[in-house]
Amino acid sequence: MKPCILKFGGASVLSSDSFRSIAQLIVGKMNANPRLVVVVSAMGDTTNQLFELAKSVNPNPPKREQDMLVSVGERISISLLAMALASLGVEAVSFTGSQSGIITTDDHSDAKIVDVRPKRILSALDRGQIAIVAGFQGVSLSGEITTLGRGGSDTTAVALGAALGSQAVEFYKDVGAIFESDPKNDPLAKRLERLSYGQAVSMAKSGARVLHARSIALAEKNGIRLEVYPIQAAGQPGSVVGFGAARKPEIVYEEGC
Ligand code: ASP
Ligand code: MG
Secondary structure: OOOEEEEEOHHHOOOHHHHHHHHHHHHHHOOOOOOEEEEEOOOOOHHHHHHHHHHHHOOOOOHHHHHHHHOHHHHHHHHHHHHHHHHOOOOEEEEOHHHHOEEEOOOOOOOOEEEEOOHHHHHHHHOOOEEEEEOOEEEEOOOOEEEOOOOOHHHHHHHHHHHHOOOEEEEEEOOOOOEOOOOOOOOOOOEOOEEOHHHHHHHHHOOOOOOOHHHHHHHHHHOOEEEEEEHHHOOOOOEEEOOOOOOOOOOOOOOOO
16 A cells, blocks of 8 residues: 655644644544655744744854754654654654655755655555654755755655655645635635645745645646645545646656756
8 A cells, every 4th residue: 555645734733732633643544544654844933943043143054054953843843743653552753854765956945855765764664653754854965954945844745745656645734725815814715625736836826825836846747636634623624736636657856866
């Protein structure tokens, strides 16, 4: 069975309680497919705080060092989620982007994914463990830690879906779906059940920050469906981007290797 990729963003991990509820959601998914790869972002405002911290030491920090610092946010999340799963008796193992084999260009703070070599993830799945992956980060061919740019964890999830042969990537969000207008400002906003990749990209670009535009483009290149679900009610309908898409015969990443 092809692995199922689940993605949880920063708004889904605001406190330590969040990790326990996500762990329960993951356990609920294990019956349908035990081969689960979970991508997580940094908790809440952590990434902003790390950028501020860098600036307080040097208003113009070297980009390499900034990547070393800001990539830590996701590392906090993956380890806490693995701990939460362990407390439920579920074996999980966390991996940084580098350990997951996310290979990128060496453009610090705006790296593009050129390849995914998920050897360690596959071994973990084969051992019956859940693989938990730090979003937003990778390693360049020269061995440097890189980050993909703000909001890059969605792209990590789609790249893993491409590498692992998945048909779909599941995004769990507090807003629960893609709406015609922002439901926080407009309580009558209409939920969009199905969107084309093009519609989703133009919504992402016009400020609807449900999915990151780069992740949608990568999904389209590979024919991967993007499913958005409410985090509070997993399994309830949300939105599907690329409904009816079929996997392309060749895996394509963001840039050629
Ligand atoms: N934590 C990173 C950011 O805030 C990546 C992400 O959330 O996708 O930009
Ligand atoms: Mg974030």
